[in-house]
Amino acid sequence: MSDAMTHTDKTDAPEDETKRDFIFIATGAVAAAGAASIAWPLVAQMGKAADTLAAGSIEINLANIDEGQQVKMLWRGKPVFVRHRTPAEIKEAEATNVAECPDPAEDNERLVPKADGTVDPRFLVMVGVCTHFGCIPLGEAGDFNGWYCPCHGSHYDTSGRIRKGPAPKNMEIPSYTYISDTVIKVG
């Protein structure tokens, strides 16, 4: 027994420090990679689930919306405003000097073209969420005849652009496409 121990001690005697450091680092690296690979699912599970993502698009028939009417549709848990604008509202939106806007954008930049490349200025499609803290603005209201957010007093014009108040940006235009002349698909 004691012979064996002595023998073992002898084989251990010349210590290879480089080899030992390598084993330490390699073991540590494997452990870290293992910890990270189990940590990631724990973090990622909080993201959007497959069914949430699958329910991410809706179709809207524009033919059902009369002039001067606005519809509110629930899309991804948020309202989408589709407003059939009157000629006066369109004129007002197009005539605006965008240099005066906090978030400059021409009216036609806020419209998505149809398959033939033309835009239909009658229909304004926006995410109906104030860019300040996410409240829902009221239609046909505010100093610019567009929308007004009652929470902290942001005024939007007939193109949904922020004109006055604390909101930093224009109301968001969702990604949508015309799947026929009168039907759009949002998302």
Added chain:
Amino acid sequence: MSGHPSTYEPKYAAEKWLDQRLPIIRMGADFMTFPSPRNLNYWWTFGGILTLCLMTQIISGIILAMHYVPNVDMAFDSVQRIKRDVPFGWMLQPLHAVGASMFFLAVYMHMFRGLYYGSYKAPRELLWIFGCLIYLIMMATAFLGYTLPWGQMSFWGATVITGFFGAVPFVGESLQQWLLGGYAVNNATLNRFFALHYLLPFVIVALVGLHVWALHHVGQNNPIGVTPKTKSDTLSFHPFYTVKDAFALTVFLLIFAFFLFYLPDSLGHADNYIQANALQTPAHIVPEWYFLPFYAILRAVPDKLMGILLMVGAIVVLFVLPWLDTSKVRSMRFRPVAKWFFLFFLVFCFLLGWCGAETPDNYVFKLGDGGLTFYRLSQISTVYYFAYFLVILPVLGLVEKPIKRPESITKSVLGSSAHAPATAE
């Protein structure tokens, strides 16, 4: 946990046996005989009151969780069912809701006590920081819990608060949607808020353990801020302070019971009796009263990100306070100038709360064509809030001439007749 020599002596064989293996009775006995400064006033009773508040919230919360359904279609109705159909639910649900307000009431008293008497100064910096951490997690827990009844204020409060994360540059939107588990506040959000709301109180319990441990290591501060030097400067925690705490607790419970039984809804918002509606925002989104000062700071600047940074800063500044206040004198009783600045600080905190409850464009008072709007008042108050911590306390400590402090607690209590302090015990 105690920082004083143990006086516990096990009497029975079983006690001796246990004491040699797990000295848990000794720990309790040392806790009860902890030498506490003999001059503690009623501002020092909030530790005990807060312990009761935490226990009340945990027990009533566990009971509510047995009846509550964390699902967007059923949450609102399940809370109403608790109030109407579950035996004693009419009392248990408001006990939890009113209890949250009472918890914050007590924690604010406790914090203002610490601010006035300099309880954050050396060697109590960590004690103070653990307290700030508890307060921070209390706020998170309260916010998460407020979402659960799934009323209009629940839903829109959650939308606004999670919107703060959306203001983070570059990753904001992804971060916000990760927190929500969707594009907006939805069922996944409600489920995780419920899970976290159940978890965080136990994190608070752990932090309270550290807070009390730190307290028993450095000892309590006291109204004159002079460290106890002799045995006659202190009294055993029991029975002297257990009785004092019990009396204060009784008074506190009277106030609690008044709200619980007579005005259970007065501290909440009527809009929360309307079920959450993702298509309609309430006309005024207002947080619970205990968040109003921070809400006012948030709205005091026109820029969204700056507002959020200021609001977060208002909490962060508390964590570094021990290093901002340059005065070595703990108690403001002996700081003739600081005392006034503290009083103004208190007033401005209340003004911020008032601003948070009002519409920014409304007038505090009218003067001719103009006047003072709540927006302007919230700006003035925010400036003072930060100036108090970042300018006044750092500078004042260097220039103020403090009043002479008593040599000892015993002398301050017994006056000049305390030549023989040994007789006091």
